[in-house]
Amino acid sequence: MRILEIGAGRGDVTLALAATLPKDGLLIAMEVDPAAAAAARDRLRSGGYDDRVSVIVGEPARFLHKVRGPFDVIVQHQVDLPRDKVVALLRPGGMLIDADRKYSEENMTIAEWLAQAKADAEKRGLPELIPMLEGLAQASERLRAADWNENPDKATPRDDDQ
C-alpha cells in the first residue's frame, strides 16, 4: 500500500493514514511550512511510524515531479495542483481524495455555490459567465427567501392552504 499526502500540515491526517498502513506500506507526506513539517515528523516518530512515513518539506507544485508513483491513494489538502499531474501518480483504479474541498464540508449556501460555479466557469474558459452567474445567484437567493417555501420547521403542508 502506497499513499501520498499533499499538504500534510502538522500531521493530523498523516497520523490517521499511517495507522492504516501495513508494515511494508509507504506514506509520503509533503508540507510547504518547515515548522509544521517538523511537528508532523515528531508526532509520527512518537507514534512509531517513522519507518514507513517520510515527510518532504517543500512547495508541492515544485516537488511533485520528484515523487515516484504509482500510489494507491493520494490525499490532498487545500492545494491547487493541476489535476492531471496528480492523477498521473495514481495506479489504475487508485483513489484521489480532495480532503478539504469546502463544498462538501461547509453549508451549501448560495455564496458557496456561486464561488464554485465561478471557479468552474473560469476553468472552462468562460469568464463571461461570471457576472451572469452572479445574477442567477441573486435570483436563487430571492427564491430561497420567498415566504411560500415550505420547510420542516413550519406547520405540515396542507393542500387546502394553497
Added chain:
Amino acid sequence: MTTISEVTARVARGEITSERLTEDCLSKIKELNPKLNAFITVTADDALALARQADKEIAAGRRIGPLHGIPISLKDLIDQQGVRTSAGSLVRKEHVATEDAFVTARLREAGAVFVGKTNLHEFAFGTTSEDSGFGPVRNPLDASRSPGGSSGGSAAAVASGMSLGTVGTDTGGSIRIPAAACGIVGLKPEWGRVSASGVVPLSRQLDHVGPLAASVADAWLLYNAMLPHGDQIGDALDATSLKGLRLGKLSGYFFDRLDEDVERGVLDTIAKLQRKGASVVDVSVPHAADMAAIYLHLVFGDAAEYHARTLVSRPQDYTTPVRLRLEMARYVLAEDYIRALRGKDLIAREVDRALGRVDALVLPSLAIPAPPLGAQTMPVKGGSDAVRTLMLRCSQPFNLSGHPAISIPCGQTRDGMPIGLQLVGHKGRTPALVQAALAAEALIGS
C-alpha cells in the same frame, strides 16, 4: 395595414384574387426584406402555387372560409413540411421539416397561403430578435430599433405588409412584446389551448403558440383556425359593450418601472375606457416581485435540458449571447428549480384571485417602446434597467400563470413608436377576452 377581415370579403366576392394578394406580399418582401431581415426563408413559388389553387377553388364555389387564399407567415420555430425550421440558429441550418406542425396543418386546412418563415431571436431565447444566426431583425417603423422579440420577424412582417397575419410563439412575452413594439395585435392563448406539437421548444411548460395580426378580429380568426376541430368557436365575434365591462388595473409592480410615454399612453387609454362605461378597480398580484426569479429558473432550467447536447457538440453554431445564456442555465440547481415550480403555481392562483371580481386585467404589454438595436439598458421611471428585464416585466406573469392575454396598440410615444395595452382574461373564457379587446380597439381607434 391591410386586414384579413377586409380583404377576405373581397376575395369571396371575386374582387381580388389570392394570387394578387400573395404577389403583393412577395413584392413587399422583395422590397423590404433586405433592410428589415424579417424572413429567413421565402417560399415564393410554393406560395403562388397555393394561391392559384385557392383561386380555382374559390371560383368553383368551394371557398373553405375566411383564411382561404390569405397569405400568412410562420415564425421559423414552427414546422412546415418540406421547409427548413432553423429556429433562427445555425445549429439547425440543415433541418428540413418532414411534416407540418399541428398549427401549420390546421391553417393549411383553412386554406392559408404560406409565404415564408420569419426570423426570430435565436431559439426564441431573447426579447429583441437581434441575436439570430441569420442576422438581426429591424423594426419597420424605425430601422435603428429592434422589432421586439422573440417573434420579431413575424411582427415586422405583418406591420409592413409582407404577410397579412402570422404565427408566433410566446414563452415570456414573445408574441405580445413584438406586437406592442411594432404596433400590431398579438394574442397569447391560454396555455395548452393551441398545440405546440411540431414547434421547437424553449420551455414546454411556458411555451404558447398564437397569432400576430393587424387587428383583433384577424387575431381571433387565426386563433380560431389553430384550435383542434372540436374546440373551434366561429370566425367572428362581436365586441362586448364597454358599459358594465369590469376591468382590474394591476397596481404596484406592473406600473412601477415604465417608460414615461408608455405609462401615459396606457393610463390615458384606461381613463378613456372608464369614460365609456367600463368600471376600473385596482387589483394586485402579491408576489409579483418574485416573478422574474421564478421565470428565470424555469426557462433557463428547461432550455439547458433541451440544449445540453448541442452546446457541447456544436457550440460555434450558436450566437455568443444565446450560447452564454444557455451555458449559464446549466448552473441552475434542482432545489431552486423546484422552488420556482411552486412559485409558478402560486402566481397562477394570485392571478386567478386578481381576476375574481373583474372580466379582464389591464396593464401595459411592454414597459418600454422598441429599444434601439444594441441597447443594453433603457431609462424608465426610477432609473434605468436591463432591456431584457424590462421587456419581460409585464408579459411573463401570464406565461407563468397560463392565462390568455392580448396586446393591442394604444397610441404612440412622443417620437412616434407604438405603445401596447395588455388585457388578460379568465382561463376557459378566451372569447370574452377577445370581445373586450374588440371593444377597446374600436374605442382607441375612434
